[in-house]
Amino acid sequence: MTVANYIKQLLSHEEYSFFIGELMMNINKSEISIKSELSRLVAKKEIINLRKGFYLIITPRYSSIQKLPIELYCEKLFKYLERNYYVALFSAAKFHGASHQKIQRDYIITEQPKFNDIIKSTIDIRFFTSSNWSDTSIQINKSDAGIYKVSNPVLTIVDLIHHQTKIGGINRILATIEELSEEIKESDLIELLRWYPHKSSLQRFGFIMEELEIDEEFQELLFLKLKITSFYPVLLSPNLNEKPGAVNNRWKVAVNIKLENDL
Numbered sequence: 001m002t003v004a005n006y007i008k009q010l011l012s013h014e015e016y017s018f019f020i021g022e023l024m025m026n027i028n029k030s031e032i033s034i035k036s037e038l039s040r041l042v043a044k045k046e047i048i049n050l051r052k053g054f055y056l057i058i059t060p061r062y063s064s065i066q067k068l069p070i071e072l073y074c075e076k077l078f079k080y081l082e083r084n085y086y087v088a089l090f091s092a093a094k095f096h097g098a099s100h101q102k103i104q105r106d107y108i109i110t111e112q113p114k115f116n117d118i119i120k121s122t123i124d125i126r127f128f129t130s131s132n133w134s135d136t137s138i139q140i141n142k143s144d145a146g147i148y149k150v151s152n153p154v155l156t157i158v159d160l161i162h163h164q165t166k167i168g169g170i171n172r173i174l175a176t177i178e179e180l181s182e183e184i185k186e187s188d189l190i191e192l193l194r195w196y197p198h199k200s201s202l203q204r205f206g207f208i209m210e211e212l213e214i215d216e217e218f219q220e221l222l223f224l225k226l227k228i229t230s231f232y233p234v235l236l237s238p239n240l241n242e243k244p245g246a247v248n249n250r251w252k253v254a255v256n257i258k259l260e261n262d263l
Contacts, residue, residue: 002117003038006027007041011057015144015145016059016068016145018040020055029106046204050123054081055079070148070189070248071087071145074087074108074149077145087148088108088128089159090105090160091150093156096153105124109159120151153180154189157179157181157205161201170236174261177208177212178261183215189221193221201230206223206251236254237256
């Protein structure tokens with residue numbers, strides 16, 4: 001069997017990626033011969049070496065853009081990397097119907113330590129890490145290639161708020177938050193509040209909900225959670241060179257940037 005034949009076999013089962021260990025186990029050829037054939041297929045743009053030893057199969061449907069949707073291979077990629085993950089931030093928002101923000105980049109949150117971002121030709125994957133998340137706030141979605149993990153709408157929102165300075169700032173995420181807020185379930189919010197560790201992001205979330213006039217019951221749930229613990233003034237937009245001054249709202253959020261929603 002050739003590598004090309006093995007790829008056809010994978011595609012017949014709706015698999016769009018593979019790792020070199022698979023080839024060694026299934027093809028009775030030397031490693032040098034297999035790597036030589038891989039090089040030829042890469043040169044013909046039929047496969048892409050995404051990460052050392054892990055390849056994407058570029059079918060005719062995706063040949064013009066030379067990339068695959070993240071949901072077709074992320075589950076297999078992270079099994080190969082032996083790391084927990086979920087599709088996050090703007091990528092997750094897209095799966096929940098909040099597509100206001102047109103993105104060419106994919107966003108993944110993994111366990112620590114952080115992976116290097118993958119940037120090659122048309123592929124742009126940015127990795128963030130978290131030391132604390134709960135599977136109860138992760139959805140299992142299905143694609144043509146099988147399952148993939150994605151943050152639910154409320155976790156997506158607080159992740160956007162938590163990582164705002166690395167993804168374009170508070171105003172870039174505001175319209176996405178407003179769209180995602182329509183998808184929040186009360187049970188998901190209650191579950192998030194049970195385990196979510198970043199109090200400052202919850203304060204900002206509460207303040208933004210109030211500003212955008214998002215469900216008052218959700219606001220009260222969030223405020224009651226904060227009220228039973230000590231929480232302190234925070235900046236709406238984190239800035240290492242600035243400290244929160246006087247605050248005049250119950251969330252103790254110092255407004256150091258004007259909110260501008262472009263939805």
